[in-house]
Amino acid sequence: MMRALGTLHTIGMGPGDPELLTLKALRLIGQAPVVAYFAKRGRVGHARSIAGARLHPDAIELRFEYPFTTELSIEDPRYPVDMGVFYEACAGRIAAHLDGGQDVALLCEGDPFFYGSSMYLYDRLHADYPHETVPGVTGMSGCWTAAGLPIAHGDDMLCVLPGTLDEDRLVDRLLGCDAAVIMKVGRNLAKIQRALRRAGMAERAVYVERGTQDGQCILPMTGMDGRAAPYFSMVLVQGRQRLR
């Protein structure tokens, strides 16, 4: 006897404002019998909180709690091992529902294929199950819009840089681009400030925290001295605006 497999819907939930959900995301999360999402320990989970009351009332929720409460450096040898075990277990829980013929909606903040944790589950599942991915508004689009900063024009080159890079490499990359987005600010803030000054970009850099969400905070980078930044904040450098 054969049973039809369920479909994995990996769904971009946008940057935070629930009104920035797409129509497709809204339709799929409203009819999904099983909904999965990542969350930090003790938190609702960002993607889940964007969905709010829009899930089907009978939906089964699979909550995947990250094994680390604070940032464990990506360079730490334990990181990839522990995370691999965690992602494997999450994929297994989803697969059990897909095997039983139930569709699963995997919620992902921003756009799933752009630095999303859900990619590690997609990587493990997509060869074996029907699947569809729904792109979303990225966190960076939410941030540059909230800051009123048209980020890239004409033939500007835009770089998306992790704040985890060492200072010299950050400077080198900043010098090679017109517009920049620096993610994963957190404890890298002071280093990022030094790199921006060395690249001559400090004056036009803007810091954005919780873009499009409650508690949104937008500051010129020059006004950030002494301030602490959460991990999920970003720094934006607008392109050259050569055309008018």
Added chain:
Amino acid sequence: MMRALGTLHTIGMGPGDPELLTLKALRLIGQAPVVAYFAKRGRVGHARSIAGARLHPDAIELRFEYPFTTELSIEDPRYPVDMGVFYEACAGRIAAHLDGGQDVALLCEGDPFFYGSSMYLYDRLHADYPHETVPGVTGMSGCWTAAGLPIAHGDDMLCVLPGTLDEDRLVDRLLGCDAAVIMKVGRNLAKIQRALRRAGMAERAVYVERGTQDGQCILPMTGMDGRAAPYFSMVLVQGRQRLR
């Protein structure tokens, strides 16, 4: 006597699939008394076609037809002058409605602040009128999702490069990043292919035309020899996938 000014809503319409509109975009375009958009000569206009029948039935449409039927190089001295005159005229037509107290929805494919023509109108109008911008799903998110390519992971560095760059500069930039998006392919295709080969990225590069739309075409870059590419196609190079 004073009259309240209208609000300029600059609205990201997403990459092409009308179901990738956000709830906020849908709400604002459904109630706008005036709707403005760019279009090529003889075409409906991409942003307008995404809106379809979702505009208010009594909406006034302002159609801004680009003055060039074929690509005029951004290096041509006539380009910025002619485009400046054109944008100035478009901004003036919008301002007339805002002055009269009517809200105007300016439709923009993708995300307005990410290489959107609407930025040149926003730049001219935002200091003088109430305004709100709605981010959208970018064309590149639509393309990498359609291609099934998680583009950037962990601490990958992503570069967005215009295909108009000269070959050596393209190679240099490609060597400095993990993941890449090359836009404005068109007649730059052969040069982009050479640059990808020199950077050792040709094998993992994917060509996407009309992502998320009718006529979508996705091909490995190595299978593109002899094929012509339209201007609004792109090439994607996936990041290193260091974590599993």
